[in-house]
Amino acid sequence: MKTLSLETIGQQAVTAAQVLSQLDTRTKNEALLAMAxxxxxxxxxxxxxxxxxxxxxxxxxxxxxxxxxxxxxxERLQAMAAGIRQVATLADPIGQVTSGWQTQDGLQIKQVRVPLGVVGMIYEARPNVTVDAATLTFKSGNAVILRGGKEAIATNIVLANTLRDALTSVGLPADAVQLISDTTHETAQELMQLNDYLDVLIPRGSAKFINMVVDKATVPVIETGAGNCHIYVAEDADFKMALDIIVNAKTQRPSVCNAMEKLVLNSEIAADFLPQLQAALTPYNVTLRGDERAKAILPDIEAATAADWGTEYDDYILAIKVVDNLDEAIAHINRYNTKHSEAIITNNYAYSQQFTKQIDAAVVYVNASTRFTDGFEFGFGAEIGISTQKLHARGPMGLTALTSTKYIAEGNGQIRQ
Structure with a gap:
């Protein structure tokens, strides 16, 4: 992919977006299958x-x-292709009428879903984002400008060219998908301020990376990704269920944002539960860090510091906080979480209802692993990110999250009195 100025890339994206916004669903799905x-x-x-x-x-x-x-x-590449095919089977949000009514003056008003326009993606070392972002933006009628990290640049170039070739093969503009091959900080900052062309910028990466984008961007930003995820094990929890869920949430893929980082444990069961937890995690070489109450039960684990409670490890590390009741657990989680994914393990219906109502997070689980916070798992085919903010979109962002709406008002000569 030849090196172009961001001005040119932006202009090409706007032109491509105008074409995409007019495509019918069948044409888009044919292109998606060609991409897969x-x-x-x-x-x-x-x-x-x-x-x-x-x-x-x-x-x-x-x-x-x-x-x-x-x-x-x-296997991962075939899963990415399967994700594209799943997106092709999903309902096309563009043109959907979300509501409609007639005013007292006889105007027929309807609210219709439309593309955002040009979406910018800036992300770190995850080449799957290249494919997920291109797939979802295309199906929702948007052009995308991709800027991945230097760690994955060779992979991203081949992936982007593959997707562009697929678009060309079905007669559609390749510039619906553009990758910035210059991975310097200067180019990244220029993208963050491409106000004349970008309608929204979506960063994916570490909390530090996302905060940097939010601070420097002048285009609208949707915050995603950072996951300091907790699991609270209540005093009535089934131990086997809790241990199975924790092992999965912590060890299946610890580098991702929906992995468990903190255990909050009720004091009534701590003495019985913690030795079993340590035994369950030992085969995975998980480092345990505990507060004073946890260390009193497991003296050989590391002492947790104040900094641990707000840290997203992305590693085989788990910090443990022992609390006396559900209210204390909720207060601790809401203080330190990143509003991503939180879970409770309990057989008490009242506990589960209080937890889901009071925890401030995009996704709240009862008796399930936080690892399910994922666009594919939610049935979206893929995701462009997991929004941890509250405006426009929250949680795994699929097709609908990449749309806006406009009102169409039809009359027969009405004038306002």
Whole structure:
């Protein structure tokens, strides 16, 4: 992909967005299937590029747990293609009438879903975001400008070119998907201030990265991603269920934002539960850090510091807070969480209802792993991010979250008196 100025990239995106906004659903779905086929056909080149990125990351001493975010395998690539195909089966939100009515003056008013226009994505070492973002923005009638991190640049270039070739093959503008190949900080900041062309910017990455984008951007930003996720185990919880959920939420893929980072535990069961938890997590080499009450039960674990409670580890580390009741648990979680995903393990219906009502987070679980906070798992096919804010969109963002609405008012000569 040749190097272009951001001004040119922005102009091309606006032009492509105008075309996309007029496409019918069948045309969009045909293009999506071509994209999915492109990933499968081009697997060898994509995985070769990814190995190049992986090798460089190891030279740069990127943490092993973070390498997992960067790695593509044949299975992961096929899952990405399956995600595209699932998006093709989803209802097209564009043109949907969300409401309609007649005014006292006889005007027929309806509210209709329309694309946002041009979406900017700025993200770190996760090449799957390239495909997820392109897929969802395309189906929702938006053009996308992608700016991935330097760690995945070789992979992202091949992925973006594969998707662009698929669009060209079905007669659609390749510039619906554009990747900025310059990974310098200066270019990133220029993208954050591309007000004449971007309608919205969506960052994905660490809390530090997202905060930096929010601070420097002059275009509208949807905050996503940072996940300091808690699980509260109540005094009536089924131990086996709780242990199974915690092992899954902490160890299945600790580098992702929906992984568990903190355990909040009721004091009534702490003495019985914590030794079983330590035994369950030992095979995964999880480092436990506990407050004074947890350390009194497990003296060999590390002492948690004040900084631990607000930290997203993205690693095999779990901090433990012991509390006396549900109210204390909710207060602790709401103080330190990032409004991403929180869970309670309980058999008490009243507890579950209080927890779901009072916890301030995009997704709240009862007796389930936080790892389910994902667009594919929610049935969206993919996600462009998990919004942790409250305006416009919240939680896993699928097709509808990439639309706006406009009002269409039809009359027969009415004038306002």
């Amino acid at each position: 086929q492109g990933l499968t056909t081009n697997e060898v080149a994509i995985l070769a590029a990814n190995q190049k990125d992986m090798a460089q990351a190891e030279v740069n001493q990127v943490k092993k747990v973070m390498l997992d975010r960067l790695l593509l395998t044949s």
